[in-house]
Amino acid sequence: MLIFVTCGLFFNFSFSMDLLETEIDWLTKEKFEAVKKDYQESIKIKLEELNKQDMDEKLKEYTFECYKIDYAVELLQNYESSTQGINLAYFYGYKQYDKLLNKYYSYKNKLDKKTQTALLEEQRAWLKLRDAYENYIDQHRYFVYTASGGGTMYSNLASASKFDFVKKRVGEIYKYFFSENGVDW
Secondary structure, three states, X not given: OHHHHHHHHHHXXXXXXXXXXXXXXXXXXXXXXXXXXXXXXXXXXXXXHHHHOOOOHHHHHHHHHHHHHHHHHHHHHHHOOOHHHHHHHHHHHXXXXXXXXXXXXXXXXXXXXXXXXXXXXXXXXXXXXXXXXHHHHHHHHHHHHHHOOOOOHHHHHHHHHHHHHHHHHHHHHHHHHHOXXXXXX
């Protein structure tokens, strides 16, 4: 029980720091406060659910971190459902997953030199792939916009694709370091 309370206090502090008004400056103060309240209530429930499960602590932490990002994106889109609001919510989530990617990538220091070098080369290749993919999405979005004579719906799909691409990489890096079988291909 003490572990749950301590863990709960740690995560309580942790998740209260997640939604920073400076990072979500497109919402009105009232909407931000409503999002923050809903977010904290849901995060508390999710943490309680995770603490009841018999699972590895690293998996619990990873699941919790991903849930926080995904739920924040969902809430932001619900409170600001314009095309621009949806895109900004995805961009917020993209940045959060990028931070999480850096966190898990930092575990490379626990690897031997040969494996560190191989992972570094793989990460460089992934960064090139990400940049090329995002460029393709942007060019395709421009093409669709031009060919269809306007409209904005595709920008939401483009934002979601970029978000999903980074999210997938976080899962790959996590699995490499913490699953029994390493990266799934």
